[in-house]
Amino acid sequence: MVFRFPVKFAIPKHAHVNTRVLRDQHKRVQFAEHEVTRNALRYIARNTELQPRVRLEAQLQLSTMPAYTSYTTIKNRCVGTGKARSVLSDFKLNRTDFRNKARNGSIPGVKVASW
Amino acid sequence: MLGRIRIGSGFITRSFSTRGALLQKGFVSPNEYVEQVKQEKIEQEQFKQELLSNQIPYAPKTLSSTVIQSEGRPVPLNVELLKYKPLTLPQTHGDQVAVINFRSYEEADIIRAGEFAMRAAYYLGIPTSHLKSLKTEKRLYTVIKAPFVFAKSKQNFHRITFQKRIVAYDANPDVVDLWLSYLNRHKLDTVDYKVELTARESLNYVEDLKQLKDLELPKAYEGIEDPIAVKVQELLKSDDFKKLI
Numbered sequence: 001m002v003f004r005f006p007v008k009f010a011i012p013k014h015a016h017v018n019t020r021v022l023r024d025q026h027k028r029v030q031f032a033e034h035e036v037t038r039n040a041l042r043y044i045a046r047n048t049e050l051q052p053r054v055r056l057e058a059q060l061q062l063s064t065m066p067a068y069t070s071y072t073t074i075k076n077r078c079v080g081t082g083k084a085r086s087v088l089s090d091f092k093l094n095r096t097d098f099r100n101k102a103r104n105g106s107i108p109g110v111k112v113a114s115w
Numbered sequence: 116m117l118g119r120i121r122i123g124s125g126f127i128t129r130s131f132s133t134r135g136a137l138l139q140k141g142f143v144s145p146n147e148y149v150e151q152v153k154q155e156k157i158e159q160e161q162f163k164q165e166l167l168s169n170q171i172p173y174a175p176k177t178l179s180s181t182v183i184q185s186e187g188r189p190v191p192l193n194v195e196l197l198k199y200k201p202l203t204l205p206q207t208h209g210d211q212v213a214v215i216n217f218r219s220y221e222e223a224d225i226i227r228a229g230e231f232a233m234r235a236a237y238y239l240g241i242p243t244s245h246l247k248s249l250k251t252e253k254r255l256y257t258v259i260k261a262p263f264v265f266a267k268s269k270q271n272f273h274r275i276t277f278q279k280r281i282v283a284y285d286a287n288p289d290v291v292d293l294w295l296s297y298l299n300r301h302k303l304d305t306v307d308y309k310v311e312l313t314a315r316e317s318l319n320y321v322e323d324l325k326q327l328k329d330l331e332l333p334k335a336y337e338g339i340e341d342p343i344a345v346k347v348q349e350l351l352k353s354d355d356f357k358k359l360i
Contacts, residue, residue, distance in 0.1 A: 040346035044356075053359040054351075061355070088256060095258040102256075102272050108305075109220030113255060113273035 006066075016082040024077055027068045034069035038062065201233040204242040206284045211313050212241075213283040213291050215298075216249075218307040222277045228306045229279050232298050239294050241286040249278035288314065 009029045011017060044050060044058035067073055076087045078094035086095040091107060102110045143151065176192040183190060196202070215232060219225040229246040236243045256272040259265070283291065295310060302308060317323070350356055 036342050036346050039343045040350055043343060043347055044350060051360065054356055057356060057359055058350075086259075088258075090254070090256075096262045098256070099258050099260070099270060099272075109274040109276070110256070110272050111274070113271040 015079045018082045020084065021077055021082045024075055027073050030066070030068045031071055031074060034065065035071075038065065038069060196234075200245075201230050202237045203233065203245065204237060204240065206242045208285050210285050210315070211282055212286050212288075213295070213313065214311040215281045215283070216309040216311070217279045217281075218309070219277055219303075219305055220275065221305055224303055224305045225277050225279050228303050228308070229281060231301065232281055232294075235297055236281075236283060236294055239286075239290055239297075241290060241294055242284045244282040244284075247280050247282075249280055251278065252276040288312075 005022075005026045007026075007030070009026055012021065012025050015021065041058045041062040045055050045062060047055065075084050076089060076092070077084050078087050078097055079092045080097040080101070081094050083094040083097075087093065088095065088098050091098055091101075093101065098107070101107050103112070175189060177189040178192055178195045179190070182188065217225045217229055219228075226246070233243055233246060252275070254274045254276075256274070257269050258272070260268045260270050283294070286294075291312070298308065351360070
């Protein structure tokens, strides 16, 4: 069987795992790995004191890097269910999972509000 | 100069193991073991006799004449004082030494932690301010009740974070350290402690530092160079860029 991702990486622990979570994890790992390179290339491309040829080369190298090394492809996902929609960033939980856990009393400090 | 340490969330980790001690002991023969047990018994008996012979006179300090009915004894001072607001010492110079910020979702816990800190400070001779309340944070979370798309019925949740602070004055750094380590030992799990320490140096502090010959900077500061700057240099020296410059 062919490995699905271009590089191998550790499966995230303490989180719900499904295909989409793994896909996101791959992007996170790759972004972390290439962050310095991307920023260095961006610095060269935007530095007006360098020659235009050098800046163009940096810009080309930046644009030919794989999309999964870019931060914009990363999406916050629910730790409990792996869902991507309506994730509360304070708790890293999807709205339904958050509600279940909050009603259950398993999120410290969160209570049902009424006024 | 300001330095920060955090004592709420297990920043300081220590490990302790008794495994090594057991290994060093090795095996004991049955006869030796019997001897050991005998010796221990004798020591325990001696200790017991000592306690019985020099009895400490019972003379507790008391505040009120309240007597616990079941015991027939007055309430000890330290227990009685728990009913009252903690005592504070007057400031001598008014130099701020440390600030402790408490954060918690439970107000009762924060008061317990704060008053404990103030009492400890009082008995260590550290003048403190009273337990001052800071702004309470309240975050609201409104979520759709249904797991599916029906967005009309919602449910509100909130999380309230209470904050309080104590300011300590006019104490030696050693005493402050002792105080903080005591608080760290008896910290509450539900309260977040954050301490801001203030240290005072003479005006020629920098010159004094320069004159020190065997000055070693902390290892944590070693090799702090911007990784991006290093990478930029590396890239510009690479073959792709060399031919363009």
